[in-house]
Amino acid sequence: MQALSSQIIEKIISHIEIVIDRYLKKAEKRPLSNSGNPFIMALLKDFEPLIHRIHGMKTSMGNEMEKIAEIIAIEKWGIENVQRKVNITVRLPKNVFSEIDKIINSLSNVETLSDYQSEKSRVLFECGKPSAVYEEYIYEFDLIINDLKGNYFVLEMKGPDPNTTEVPGVKKRLLAALAWVYLNKSHNVDSRLCIYYNNKSPKPYKNPKVLNYFNPNGGLLIDSKFWNFIGKNENTYNELINIFEEFGAKNKKRIWDSLSKLIVKGASNE
Numbered sequence: 504m505q506a507l508s509s510q511i512i513e514k515i516i517s518h519i520e521i522v523i524d525r526y527l528k529k530a531e532k533r534p535l536s537n538s539g540n541p542f543i544m545a546l547l548k549d550f551e552p553l554i555h556r557i558h559g560m561k562t563s564m565g566n567e568m569e570k571i572a573e574i575i576a577i578e579k580w581g582i583e584n585v586q587r588k589v590n591i592t593v594r595l596p597k598n599v600f601s602e603i604d605k606i607i608n609s610l611s612n613v614e615t616l617s618d619y620q621s622e623k624s625r626v627l628f629e630c631g632k633p634s635a636v637y638e639e640y641i642y643e644f645d646l647i648i649n650d651l652k653g654n655y656f657v658l659e660m661k662g663p664d665p666n667t668t669e670v671p672g673v674k675k676r677l678l679a680a681l682a683w684v685y686l687n688k689s690h691n692v693d694s695r696l697c698i699y700y701n702n703k704s705p706k707p708y709k710n711p712k713v714l715n716y717f718n719p720n721g722g723l724l725i726d727s728k729f730w731n732f733i734g735k736n737e738n739t740y741n742e743l744i745n746i747f748e749e750f751g752a753k754n755k756k757r758i759w760d761s762l763s764k765l766i767v768k769g770a771s772n773e
Contacts, residue, residue: 506736518567527761579735586647593683596634603678619721642676655684657694663702674716701726
């Protein structure tokens, strides 16, 4: 059975088109000056504008991939059960935030390795303690999904190499999400960091900045596991890759004709 419907495929292609069109138009403009390794640039200076655009495309594509994830989730889980980029005032007992800080400090100091089930149990245990003191913060969550069985999933999407300072913040938001959903929505809750592609594939994902805080055995969805989860189908990831491959093949000449102008312009600046 096909994982992605024709309607989803059309919407995904429209988001690919947005990124490609944006960067092809930039090829018509004056290339940006380089700011890379001077030795590499001495060898590849004529290609640097092209390299720069490809690097920028990765970031831009990441934004569109969040929207593509939402498109897939809505069809598979139902529009009423999916929220993207939602800001929530998370009000929790102070002891819950204190426990979350203890967990993060222990991971930051490499005193323990991440154990998602243990961390979840500790946070939810604190939710059961009476408290007269509360703290509240406004958190943005990338994707919140629930199903008809009362299960809630709070997901944070990142590329494979997030900033060092980002990861502890993500950890805190996701642990707080466990408590917030537990106290306000449902006792059946999971929160996961989702690395939407593995930059070391086919080798295992091994980024210590992430793995110091998240364990692949829980609390972390990487690459195909993420896409297959939101698509509710083991073929979702492969079909998604095929869509990108087919778009690239059909638009190969158009893409090259535009991006090659960056190389020509770079060489003409001699």
